[in-house]
Amino acid sequence: xxxxxxxxxxxxxxxxxxxxxxxxxxxxxxxxxxxxxxxxxxxxxxxxxxxxxxxxxxxxxxxxxxxxxxxxxxxxxxxxxxxxxxxxxxxxxxxxxxxxxxxxxxxxxxxxxxxxxxxxxxxxxxxxxxxxxxxxxxxxxxxxxx
Amino acid sequence: xxxxxxxxxxxxxxxxxxxxxxxxxxxxxxxxxxxxxxxxxxxxxxxxxxxxxxxxxxxxxxxxxxxxxxxxxxxxxxxxxxxxxxxxxxxxxxxxxxxxxxxxxxxxxxxxxxxxxx
Numbered sequence: 001x002x003x004x005x006x007x008x009x010x011x012x013x014x015x016x017x018x019x020x021x022x023x024x025x026x027x028x029x030x031x032x033x034x035x036x037x038x039x040x041x042x043x044x045x046x047x048x049x050x051x052x053x054x055x056x057x058x059x060x061x062x063x064x065x066x067x068x069x070x071x072x073x074x075x076x077x078x079x080x081x082x083x084x085x086x087x088x089x090x091x092x093x094x095x096x097x098x099x100x101x102x103x104x105x106x107x108x109x110x111x112x113x114x115x116x117x118x119x120x121x122x123x124x125x126x127x128x129x130x131x132x133x134x135x136x137x138x139x140x141x142x143x144x145x146x
Numbered sequence: 147x148x149x150x151x152x153x154x155x156x157x158x159x160x161x162x163x164x165x166x167x168x169x170x171x172x173x174x175x176x177x178x179x180x181x182x183x184x185x186x187x188x189x190x191x192x193x194x195x196x197x198x199x200x201x202x203x204x205x206x207x208x209x210x211x212x213x214x215x216x217x218x219x220x221x222x223x224x225x226x227x228x229x230x231x232x233x234x235x236x237x238x239x240x241x242x243x244x245x246x247x248x249x250x251x252x253x254x255x256x257x258x259x260x261x262x263x264x
Contacts, residue, residue, distance in 0.1 A: 021168045025161045032160025032208070033153035040152040040203035058206055059242040065207065066243055070250035076261030087163035090174050091181060091208045092156065093243060099178070100247040104255035116255045120248065123175060127209070128244065130179045131216050132236060134186035139220030139232025141190065 024086050031081065031088030039065055039092075062093055069094035073101040099123040148202045155201025159208045178209055185213020190221070215239050 003011065042061040046052040052060055072078040078098050082089040089095055103122040107115035121128065166177055188194040194214040198205040205211055216236035223235025 021165065024168055025164045028160040028164035029157035032163075033157030033204070036156025036201075036204040036207045037149055037153040039156075039207040040148055043203055044148075058203075061203065062207070062243040063246040066246040067250050070247070070254045074254035074258035079261075087167050087177070088157070088160040090167075090177065091160045091163040091210075093207055093209065093212060095174075096178070096209060096212070096243075097247045097251065099174075100251040101254050104251045105258060105260045108255055108260060112256065116252065120251055120255070124178075124247070126175050127178045127182050127212075131182040131186065131213055131240075134183045134213065135216035135220040135236025136232055138186055138190040138217035139224035139235055140229075142221040142224045143228060143232055 027084050028086045028088035028091075031085030032091060033088075035065070035088070035092040035094055065092070065094050066097040069097035070101045073098045074105065096124055096127065099127075151200060152202045152204035152207075155197065155204030156207060157204070159204070159210060163208075181209040182213040182216070185210035186217035187213075189214035189217035212240060212243070 039061045042064045043057045046057040046060045046064075047054060069078060072081070078089065078094070079102075082098070089098070100120055100123070103119040104116045107119040107122075109115060110119075163177055163181065166180070167174070170176070185194060188197075188210070194205070194210070195218075198211070198214070206215075216239065219239025220232050220236035223231030223238065225231070227235075
Protein backbone atom coordinates (compact mmCIF):
# COMPACT_ATOMS: atom_id res chain seq x y z
CA UNK A 1 0.00 0.00 0.00
CA UNK A 2 1.29 3.42 -0.97
CA UNK A 3 0.75 6.68 0.82
CA UNK A 4 1.00 10.20 -0.47
CA UNK A 5 2.09 12.95 1.90
CA UNK A 6 -1.37 13.81 3.24
CA UNK A 7 -2.71 10.34 3.82
CA UNK A 8 0.56 9.34 5.46
CA UNK A 9 0.24 12.26 7.86
CA UNK A 10 -3.31 11.14 8.67
CA UNK A 11 -2.12 7.66 9.54
CA UNK A 12 0.72 9.05 11.68
CA UNK A 13 -1.64 11.40 13.53
CA UNK A 14 -3.98 8.50 14.21
CA UNK A 15 -1.27 6.56 16.05
CA UNK A 16 0.40 9.51 17.79
CA UNK A 17 -0.74 9.71 21.42
CA UNK A 18 -3.46 12.32 21.87
CA UNK A 19 -2.31 15.66 23.13
CA UNK A 20 -2.46 15.50 26.89
CA UNK A 21 -1.23 19.00 27.46
CA UNK A 22 -4.12 20.08 29.66
CA UNK A 23 -3.79 17.06 31.94
CA UNK A 24 0.00 17.46 32.04
CA UNK A 25 -0.37 21.12 32.98
CA UNK A 26 -2.77 20.25 35.79
CA UNK A 27 -0.29 17.78 37.30
CA UNK A 28 2.61 20.19 36.75
CA UNK A 29 0.64 22.83 38.66
CA UNK A 30 -0.15 20.52 41.59
CA UNK A 31 3.33 18.98 41.91
CA UNK A 32 5.25 22.19 41.26
CA UNK A 33 3.02 24.12 43.62
CA UNK A 34 3.37 21.46 46.32
CA UNK A 35 7.19 21.49 46.09
CA UNK A 36 7.28 25.30 46.34
CA UNK A 37 4.85 25.12 49.27
CA UNK A 38 7.18 22.65 50.96
CA UNK A 39 10.04 25.11 50.41
CA UNK A 40 8.02 27.85 52.13
CA UNK A 41 7.22 25.49 55.03
CA UNK A 42 10.93 24.62 55.42
CA UNK A 43 11.75 28.32 55.37
CA UNK A 44 9.26 29.09 58.14
CA UNK A 45 10.51 26.16 60.22
CA UNK A 46 14.07 27.48 59.94
CA UNK A 47 12.97 30.99 60.91
CA UNK A 48 10.59 30.25 63.78
CA UNK A 49 11.95 26.87 64.89
CA UNK A 50 15.70 27.34 64.60
CA UNK A 51 15.87 31.11 64.82
CA UNK A 52 17.51 31.59 61.41
CA UNK A 53 17.65 35.07 59.91
CA UNK A 54 15.15 35.80 57.16
CA UNK A 55 17.85 36.08 54.47
CA UNK A 56 19.59 32.84 55.55
CA UNK A 57 16.38 30.83 55.62
CA UNK A 58 15.98 30.88 51.80
CA UNK A 59 19.29 29.14 51.05
CA UNK A 60 18.69 26.76 53.98
CA UNK A 61 15.32 25.78 52.51
CA UNK A 62 17.03 25.21 49.13
CA UNK A 63 19.60 22.94 50.75
CA UNK A 64 16.84 21.01 52.56
CA UNK A 65 14.88 20.54 49.32
CA UNK A 66 18.04 19.45 47.49
CA UNK A 67 18.86 16.92 50.23
CA UNK A 68 15.33 15.54 50.25
CA UNK A 69 15.27 15.26 46.47
CA UNK A 70 18.68 13.52 46.44
CA UNK A 71 17.42 10.97 48.95
CA UNK A 72 14.17 10.34 47.04
CA UNK A 73 16.16 9.96 43.82
CA UNK A 74 18.42 7.41 45.49
CA UNK A 75 15.37 5.45 46.63
CA UNK A 76 13.99 5.63 43.07
CA UNK A 77 10.88 7.52 44.19
CA UNK A 78 11.56 10.89 42.57
CA UNK A 79 11.42 9.41 39.09
CA UNK A 80 8.05 7.87 39.93
CA UNK A 81 6.79 11.28 41.03
CA UNK A 82 8.22 12.70 37.80
CA UNK A 83 6.01 10.44 35.70
CA UNK A 84 2.97 12.29 37.02
CA UNK A 85 4.45 15.67 37.81
CA UNK A 86 6.23 16.35 34.53
CA UNK A 87 7.62 19.88 34.59
CA UNK A 88 6.28 20.22 38.12
CA UNK A 89 9.13 18.01 39.28
CA UNK A 90 11.70 19.31 36.75
CA UNK A 91 11.49 23.10 37.15
CA UNK A 92 11.87 23.40 40.97
CA UNK A 93 15.35 23.13 42.50
CA UNK A 94 14.48 19.53 43.46
CA UNK A 95 14.56 18.77 39.73
CA UNK A 96 18.06 20.24 39.54
CA UNK A 97 19.13 17.97 42.41
CA UNK A 98 17.50 15.01 40.67
CA UNK A 99 19.43 15.82 37.48
CA UNK A 100 22.67 15.70 39.52
CA UNK A 101 21.94 12.45 41.37
CA UNK A 102 20.50 10.47 38.43
CA UNK A 103 23.66 10.34 36.26
CA UNK A 104 25.82 9.96 39.40
CA UNK A 105 23.87 6.78 40.21
CA UNK A 106 23.56 5.59 36.65
CA UNK A 107 27.31 5.68 35.97
CA UNK A 108 28.26 4.16 39.32
CA UNK A 109 29.19 0.87 37.64
CA UNK A 110 32.00 2.73 35.81
CA UNK A 111 33.66 3.56 39.11
CA UNK A 112 33.48 6.22 41.80
CA UNK A 113 35.81 8.63 40.02
CA UNK A 114 35.41 8.10 36.27
CA UNK A 115 31.78 7.02 36.62
CA UNK A 116 30.01 8.84 39.42
CA UNK A 117 32.21 11.90 39.84
CA UNK A 118 32.80 12.47 36.11
CA UNK A 119 29.16 12.25 35.18
CA UNK A 120 27.62 13.98 38.19
CA UNK A 121 27.11 17.25 36.26
CA UNK A 122 26.29 15.52 32.98
CA UNK A 123 22.73 16.91 32.96
CA UNK A 124 23.09 19.84 35.34
CA UNK A 125 26.27 21.12 33.69
CA UNK A 126 24.47 23.08 30.95
CA UNK A 127 22.39 24.82 33.62
CA UNK A 128 25.50 25.89 35.53
CA UNK A 129 27.42 26.94 32.39
CA UNK A 130 24.62 29.13 31.09
CA UNK A 131 23.61 30.30 34.55
CA UNK A 132 27.11 31.42 35.53
CA UNK A 133 27.60 32.97 32.08
CA UNK A 134 24.36 34.93 32.35
CA UNK A 135 25.29 36.08 35.86
CA UNK A 136 28.73 37.21 34.69
CA UNK A 137 27.18 39.18 31.83
CA UNK A 138 24.68 40.76 34.25
CA UNK A 139 27.56 41.72 36.55
CA UNK A 140 29.58 43.19 33.65
CA UNK A 141 26.59 45.19 32.42
CA UNK A 142 26.15 46.51 35.95
CA UNK A 143 29.82 47.56 35.99
CA UNK A 144 29.50 49.36 32.66
CA UNK A 145 26.18 51.07 33.30
CA UNK A 146 26.89 51.73 36.98
CA UNK B 147 -1.27 33.51 52.79
CA UNK B 148 2.43 32.94 52.06
CA UNK B 149 1.66 29.25 51.67
CA UNK B 150 -1.18 29.78 49.21
CA UNK B 151 0.80 32.24 47.10
CA UNK B 152 3.86 29.95 47.12
CA UNK B 153 1.70 27.12 45.81
CA UNK B 154 -0.05 29.20 43.15
CA UNK B 155 2.98 31.09 41.80
CA UNK B 156 5.20 27.99 41.88
CA UNK B 157 2.47 25.99 40.18
CA UNK B 158 2.03 28.59 37.42
CA UNK B 159 5.78 28.68 36.69
CA UNK B 160 5.79 24.87 36.39
CA UNK B 161 2.77 25.00 34.06
CA UNK B 162 4.71 27.40 31.81
CA UNK B 163 7.54 24.84 31.85
CA UNK B 164 5.11 22.03 31.00
CA UNK B 165 3.71 24.01 28.06
CA UNK B 166 7.25 24.58 26.76
CA UNK B 167 8.03 20.83 27.10
CA UNK B 168 4.81 19.75 25.37
CA UNK B 169 5.13 22.34 22.60
CA UNK B 170 8.77 21.92 21.62
CA UNK B 171 9.30 18.31 22.77
CA UNK B 172 13.00 18.91 23.44
CA UNK B 173 15.23 17.44 26.13
CA UNK B 174 14.54 18.86 29.59
CA UNK B 175 18.04 20.38 29.59
CA UNK B 176 16.82 22.97 27.06
CA UNK B 177 13.98 23.95 29.38
CA UNK B 178 16.29 24.24 32.40
CA UNK B 179 18.82 26.36 30.51
CA UNK B 180 16.01 28.57 29.20
CA UNK B 181 14.63 28.99 32.74
CA UNK B 182 17.96 29.92 34.29
CA UNK B 183 18.84 32.45 31.58
CA UNK B 184 15.34 33.96 31.65
CA UNK B 185 15.53 34.22 35.43
CA UNK B 186 18.90 35.96 35.19
CA UNK B 187 17.51 38.43 32.64
CA UNK B 188 14.43 39.15 34.77
CA UNK B 189 16.75 39.54 37.76
CA UNK B 190 18.96 41.99 35.88
CA UNK B 191 16.00 44.24 35.12
CA UNK B 192 14.69 43.94 38.68
CA UNK B 193 11.43 42.38 37.52
CA UNK B 194 11.87 39.09 39.33
CA UNK B 195 12.06 40.70 42.76
CA UNK B 196 8.46 41.82 42.33
CA UNK B 197 7.45 38.22 41.63
CA UNK B 198 9.31 37.09 44.77
CA UNK B 199 7.34 39.67 46.80
CA UNK B 200 4.11 38.13 45.53
CA UNK B 201 5.05 34.46 45.36
CA UNK B 202 7.67 33.90 48.12
CA UNK B 203 9.08 30.36 47.75
CA UNK B 204 6.85 29.89 44.71
CA UNK B 205 9.22 32.27 42.93
CA UNK B 206 12.51 31.32 44.58
CA UNK B 207 12.31 27.50 44.44
CA UNK B 208 11.89 27.12 40.63
CA UNK B 209 15.02 27.46 38.49
CA UNK B 210 13.91 30.94 37.42
CA UNK B 211 14.72 31.97 40.98
CA UNK B 212 18.13 30.31 40.70
CA UNK B 213 18.85 32.49 37.66
CA UNK B 214 17.59 35.55 39.51
CA UNK B 215 19.84 34.85 42.51
CA UNK B 216 22.81 34.34 40.17
CA UNK B 217 22.29 37.64 38.37
CA UNK B 218 21.62 39.64 41.52
CA UNK B 219 24.64 38.18 43.31
CA UNK B 220 26.89 39.10 40.38
CA UNK B 221 25.46 42.62 40.22
CA UNK B 222 25.78 43.27 43.95
CA UNK B 223 29.37 42.07 44.09
CA UNK B 224 30.21 43.92 40.86
CA UNK B 225 29.00 47.15 42.46
CA UNK B 226 31.32 46.72 45.45
CA UNK B 227 34.29 44.77 44.06
CA UNK B 228 34.34 45.52 40.32
CA UNK B 229 35.34 42.89 37.79
CA UNK B 230 36.22 40.22 40.34
CA UNK B 231 32.81 40.69 41.93
CA UNK B 232 31.04 40.24 38.59
CA UNK B 233 33.01 37.04 38.12
CA UNK B 234 32.35 35.49 41.52
CA UNK B 235 29.19 37.13 42.91
CA UNK B 236 26.67 34.82 41.27
CA UNK B 237 28.63 31.71 42.14
CA UNK B 238 28.94 32.76 45.79
CA UNK B 239 25.22 33.46 46.17
CA UNK B 240 24.16 30.14 44.67
CA UNK B 241 26.97 28.08 46.20
CA UNK B 242 24.87 26.45 48.99
CA UNK B 243 22.39 24.86 46.58
CA UNK B 244 25.02 23.74 44.06
CA UNK B 245 27.38 22.41 46.73
CA UNK B 246 24.52 20.60 48.46
CA UNK B 247 23.51 18.97 45.17
CA UNK B 248 27.10 17.88 44.59
CA UNK B 249 27.71 16.53 48.13
CA UNK B 250 24.33 14.88 48.67
CA UNK B 251 24.38 13.63 45.09
CA UNK B 252 27.72 11.92 45.53
CA UNK B 253 26.81 10.44 48.93
CA UNK B 254 23.50 9.11 47.60
CA UNK B 255 25.26 7.61 44.58
CA UNK B 256 27.71 5.81 46.87
CA UNK B 257 25.05 4.54 49.29
CA UNK B 258 22.29 3.56 46.84
CA UNK B 259 22.31 1.47 43.71
CA UNK B 260 20.49 2.44 40.53
CA UNK B 261 16.90 1.21 40.35
CA UNK B 262 15.81 -0.50 37.18
CA UNK B 263 13.07 1.36 35.34
CA UNK B 264 9.89 -0.61 35.74
